[in-house]
Amino acid sequence: MTDLPARRLLLVHAHPDDEVIGTGATMAHYVSAGAHVTLVTCTLGEEGEIHVPDLARLGAAHADQLGGYRLVEWERACTALGVTDHRMLGGPGRYRDSGMMGLPTNEHPRAFWGADLDEAAAHLVEIMREIRPQVMITYDENGFYGHPDHIQAHRVAMRAAELAGPDGPEKIYWTAMPLSVLVDGMEAFRGSESNPFAEVEKPEDLPFGTPDAEIAARIDGTDHYAKKTAAMRAHATQIPDNSWLYGIAGDFGGEFMGVEYYTLVKGERGPGSGPHGWESDLFAGIDTGDR
Ligand SMILES: CC(=O)N[C@H]1[C@@H](O[C@@H]2[C@H](O)[C@H](O)[C@@H](O)[C@H](O)[C@H]2O)O[C@H](CO)[C@@H](O)[C@@H]1O
Numbered sequence: 182m183t184d185l186p187a188r189r190l191l192l193v194h195a196h197p198d199d200e201v202i203g204t205g206a207t208m209a210h211y212v213s214a215g216a217h218v219t220l221v222t223c224t225l226g227e228e229g230e231i232h233v234p235d236l237a238r239l240g241a242a243h244a245d246q247l248g249g250y251r252l253v254e255w256e257r258a259c260t261a262l263g264v265t266d267h268r269m270l271g272g273p274g275r276y277r278d279s280g281m282m283g284l285p286t287n288e289h290p291r292a293f294w295g296a297d298l299d300e301a302a303a304h305l306v307e308i309m310r311e312i313r314p315q316v317m318i319t320y321d322e323n324g325f326y327g328h329p330d331h332i333q334a335h336r337v338a339m340r341a342a343e344l345a346g347p348d349g350p351e352k353i354y355w356t357a358m359p360l361s362v363l364v365d366g367m368e369a370f371r372g373s374e375s376n377p378f379a380e381v382e383k384p385e386d387l388p389f390g391t392p393d394a395e396i397a398a399r400i401d402g403t404d405h406y407a408k409k410t411a412a413m414r415a416h417a418t419q420i421p422d423n424s425w426l427y428g429i430a431g432d433f434g435g436e437f438m439g440v441e442y443y444t445l446v447k448g449e450r451g452p453g454s455g456p457h458g459w460e461s462d463l464f465a466g467i468d469t470g471d472r
Pocket residue numbers: 196197198199202226227228229230278279280281328419
């Protein structure tokens with residue numbers, strides 16, 4: 182691709198819907214700021230739940246058409262966020278949703294969990310060579326919450342960044358949730374009807390949560406909160422209307438859904454603010470003039 186904007190952001194996610202839940206506000210924020218945002222999603226989400234009763238028979242155990250349907254949900258969600266460059270790793274259907282850790286679906290011949298790392302990474306290297314993103318976002322080694330496809334997306338993204346050399350990203354961020362926000366979130370939901378933390382005694386019981394001092398960036402996309410919720414509504418098979426993601430207590434919604442946090446695992450942290458010097462721009466410290 183020639184004549185790309187000076188700032189180019191690449192995001193690597195596992196399933197359709199991950200892009201909006203974890204990074205929707207960030208994507209909308211950078212699109213509206215004129216950056217080029219490229220989303221690479223690694224599977225079609227064929228093994229997902231279906232929260233739309235009329236579509237139940239699309240499921241893997243019936244017509245096995247959920248992947249095709251979620252591809253359309255994903256395209257609609259990208260439209261809501263203003264993202265026009267969205268790609269499936271290796272093309273739609275190359276890698277299949279592996280299902281939750283330990284399930285027999287992990288062994289499907291096309292399951293992403295069993296993909297050859299360098300072969301999968303080669304598809305991403307091709308995109309890096311085309312786009313030359315200065316910044317990449319993906320998950321931490323645990324895939325944020327331990328799903329096999331999220332762990333594999335992390336591994337493929339990090340391997341591709343290594344193989345791409347100078348065409349790879351200068352800065353790499355992993356999605357994260359600061360412990361202070363997690364604690365506030367648990368308090369805000371206490372007593373709520375659909376409280377996702379109802380069974381959680383303490384934040385340490387959750388597979389995610391990062392000490393505030395280890396967070397590198399806080400991206401405030403609250404101006405794009407409406408785009409994020411519209412994109413979530415596009416993923417109706419995965420995010421039901423009564424999801425806690427919508428029913429976020431009080432004003433907490435903006436902070437919880439409109440603000441997204443990251444750790445920095447490659448590159449230098451740019452200028453920041455607040456007690457932990459959090460960046461408010463993922464491109465902070467990058468000279469975007471000559472790439
Ligand atoms: C956000 C995310 O990664 N969703 C995945 C995940 O979905 C979970 C799965 O359906 C599980 O059975 C449910 O209990 C849980 O509530 C869901 O979040 O795993 C799916 C299967 O791999 C995947 O399709 C979905 O995108």
